[in-house]
Structure formats: structure tokens, C-alpha cells
Amino acid sequence: MIRPEDAEFHFSQGSHWQWVETIALPFCVPEANINVIVYVVTRPMLGVCMADVTIIDRITDLWEEQAYVDNQQHMPCPAKLSDFSLPNGLTVRAVDPVNHYQVEYQGIDDTWFKLDYHALHTAYDINDPAMDPLAAKRNGPAWDSSWSGHYEMTYRITGELCVRGQRMAVDCVETGDRSWGPRPERENGAVIWWHVSFGEALTCHMFVQHDIAKTNEFGALISGYILEDGELSGLVEAKGRNEYRRVMPMGGEVSVTDARGKTFDFTFSTVNGCYWAPYPSNTYLQASMRAAHKGLVGTGVQQLGLSRAYLTRHRDAIRQRY
Structure with missing residues (x-):
């Protein structure tokens, strides 16, 4: 169960030096074909953090061909996670911890945003058997030690974004997350973090294994949920597949079943993306x-996470397949 205090750090003096705590607060402006990554990775035992603000508006193999990139490593780690400002211009404040965040950013080249994130449900604790139907069967956290604590949250996000002087309103439904635990920078596996939303009426979120070197089919379901008309229900089954351009997912299909026995089928296509x-x-x-x-059109995000150890180990198989 996630509590308000989970908006704060969880490390102690005895924590592993690789302890990491993250905050992911993405948002989008679909009518402008814009998706924005807002991601903070803190390493409190080392006293440093990384923050990334990337604004994506096209399909390309190159990160630097997107509309805006501000990725800064080794900034000072904030003293608390519920209210902090970083040297890159990002400010995050938990007005109602876990449930309501205010996020502001003042970047370069007349690029900035000012947003409110309001939760649409109780935070989904993927390690709580009372919430996630798959949690009781696991021996340890959902993925690896970096998810010793982890929850997802689907938000209604409102505010304003300015990209290189072009201002636009933000009013979207998106899913973010928060993690804490030791995070080694090696052998993190090959996984997919996937979600789609159809306004506040319906969201599907899932986290699955995926061995891209061997197959287009999604692997075992790790965690996920359906949020339907305010009712939250954990997933018990998921299957799907991607179609690829090289290793960029270009579209596919997903079918999930939740703990109520309801099945939901989705098709999807990529509108912008990059490494x-x-x-x-x-x-x-x-x-x-x-x-x-079922006649509804929505938006979503697919993150295909690939450790470089996995990519180099399987480089020939991946090149031959794609």
C-alpha cells in the first residue's frame, strides 16, 4: 500500500551505494503530436541526480533530432523529493503527496512548462498482493531490486507548455511512476512499459518481459491494471506483439484480462519516438x-527498455531479425 510518506526518500544510512529513487511525470499534447518526458533519477547515497526533459514530435532514430532535449547528469541530489528545485530549472512540489503534483520547468530557447498533475485513482502498488493479483506469486520485487518499491499513477494533467516560443495548452491523461531500491547499471533486462488512455474513461497500463532478439511477441506479464470509469483492477493476463522498423516499435496489438475477468483489446501505431x-x-x-x-481513439506510450549488455550480447540476432 502506498502512503503519502512514499513521496519522500526511502533510503537509510545502511542502503547500498547504488540506491536509486526515481520520479517519472510524462505528459502530452496530442493535437500537436508532442509527448514530453520529465524524468528524475536520484542517487542519494552518492549525493547526485539526473534530470531529463525531452520533447518528442517525430519518429527518428536520433534523440537529438527531437524538438528539445535537456538531459543533465550529476546535479546535486535534492534534500527531499516532495518539494525540490534543480539547477536545470525543474521544480517539483507534492501539494498532496502522491496524489497532486505541481511541476514547473524553465529551460533554454524560450522553452518552459507549468503543470498540475491530479491522480485519477489510488496509487497502484505493484508489490502489494492486495492490489496486484500477480504480486503474491513473486519471489521478490516485480522486476529487479530497483523496483523494491514501485507504483504507477494515471493523472489528469493541465497547464501550459511553451516549445521554442510556441505556447500551447496542456490537458491530457497520462501515466507516470515512482521507484526506489538498489539499481545496478548492468543486466537490467529487456522489458516493455506500456500504457494507453482514452480520456478519464479508460486506461490500460502494463509491464511485460520482451526478448526482442528472438520474437515480436510480448513476454510474460509482470504487472498492470485497468482503470475503467474510476474502478481500478489488476491484470491477470496479457499478450501482444510489436511490428518494428529496425528496433523502433511502429505498431501492434495488445489483449489483456483483468481480475474481474474482463478482456480489453487494443491496436496501436507509433506517432513519434526515438532512442x-x-x-x-x-x-x-x-x-x-x-x-x-471499440471505436475509441486514445493516446499512450511504449518504452522498450534494453540494457546495453543485452543489446551487445544479441547484436547479430537483432540485426538479422530487423
């Missing part, structure tokens, strides 16, 4: 999606 590397040991194929479900 993204918030820390050097891992690369992510960050793909923003247009999704369809």
Missing part, C-alpha cells in the same frame, strides 16, 4: 502511440 538514454547503461525505444479500442 532515449536517461542513463548510459540502458537505452529505451521511446514510442508515443495512437491507440484504438
Whole structure:
């Protein structure tokens, strides 16, 4: 169960030196084909943090071909996570811890945003068997030690974004997360973090394994949920597949079943995306999606997380397949 105090740090003096705490607060402006990554990775035992603000508006193999990139490593770690400002111009404040964040950013080249994130449900604790139907069967955290504590949250996000002088209103539904635990920068596996939203009426979020070197099919379900008309229900089954351009996901289909026995089928296609590397040991194929479900059209994000150890180990198989 996630509590208000989980908006703060969880480390202690005895924590491993690789202890990491993260905050992911993405948002989008679908009518402008813009998706924005707002991601903070803190390493409190080392006293440093990374923050990334990337504004994506096209499909490309190169991160630097996107509309805006501000990725800064080794800034001072904030003293608290519920209210902090970083040297890159990012300020995050938990007005109602876990449930309501105010996020502001003053970047370069007349680029900035000012946003409110309001939670649409109780934080989804993927390690709590009372909430996640798969949690009781696991021996340890959902993925690896970096998810010793982890929750997802779907937000209604409102405010304003300015990209190189072009101002636009923000009013979207997006899913973010928060993690804490030791995070080694090696052998993080190959996984997909995937979600689609159709306004406040319906969101599907899931986290699955994926062995891209061997197959287009998604692997085992790790965690996920359906948020339908305010009701939160954990996933018990998921299957899907991607179609690829090289290793960029270009579209596919997903079918999930929740703990109520309800099945939801989705198709999706990529509208913008690129390689993204918030820390050097891992690369992510960050793909923003247009999704369809029973005549509804929604938006979402697929992060295909690939450790560089995995990529180099399977480089020939990946090149031959894609």
C-alpha cells in the first residue's frame, strides 16, 4: 500500500551505494503530436541526480533530432523529493503527496512548462498482493531490486507548455511512476512499459518481459491494471506483439484480462519516438502511440527498455531479425 510518506526518500544510512529513487511525470499534447518526458533519477547515497526533459514530435532514430532535449547528469541530489528545485530549472512540489503534483520547468530557447498533475485513482502498488493479483506469486520485487518499491499513477494533467516560443495548452491523461531500491547499471533486462488512455474513461497500463532478439511477441506479464470509469483492477493476463522498423516499435496489438475477468483489446501505431538514454547503461525505444479500442481513439506510450549488455550480447540476432 502506498502512503503519502512514499513521496519522500526511502533510503537509510545502511542502503547500498547504488540506491536509486526515481520520479517519472510524462505528459502530452496530442493535437500537436508532442509527448514530453520529465524524468528524475536520484542517487542519494552518492549525493547526485539526473534530470531529463525531452520533447518528442517525430519518429527518428536520433534523440537529438527531437524538438528539445535537456538531459543533465550529476546535479546535486535534492534534500527531499516532495518539494525540490534543480539547477536545470525543474521544480517539483507534492501539494498532496502522491496524489497532486505541481511541476514547473524553465529551460533554454524560450522553452518552459507549468503543470498540475491530479491522480485519477489510488496509487497502484505493484508489490502489494492486495492490489496486484500477480504480486503474491513473486519471489521478490516485480522486476529487479530497483523496483523494491514501485507504483504507477494515471493523472489528469493541465497547464501550459511553451516549445521554442510556441505556447500551447496542456490537458491530457497520462501515466507516470515512482521507484526506489538498489539499481545496478548492468543486466537490467529487456522489458516493455506500456500504457494507453482514452480520456478519464479508460486506461490500460502494463509491464511485460520482451526478448526482442528472438520474437515480436510480448513476454510474460509482470504487472498492470485497468482503470475503467474510476474502478481500478489488476491484470491477470496479457499478450501482444510489436511490428518494428529496425528496433523502433511502429505498431501492434495488445489483449489483456483483468481480475474481474474482463478482456480489453487494443491496436496501436507509433506517432513519434526515438532512442532515449536517461542513463548510459540502458537505452529505451521511446514510442508515443495512437491507440484504438471499440471505436475509441486514445493516446499512450511504449518504452522498450534494453540494457546495453543485452543489446551487445544479441547484436547479430537483432540485426538479422530487423
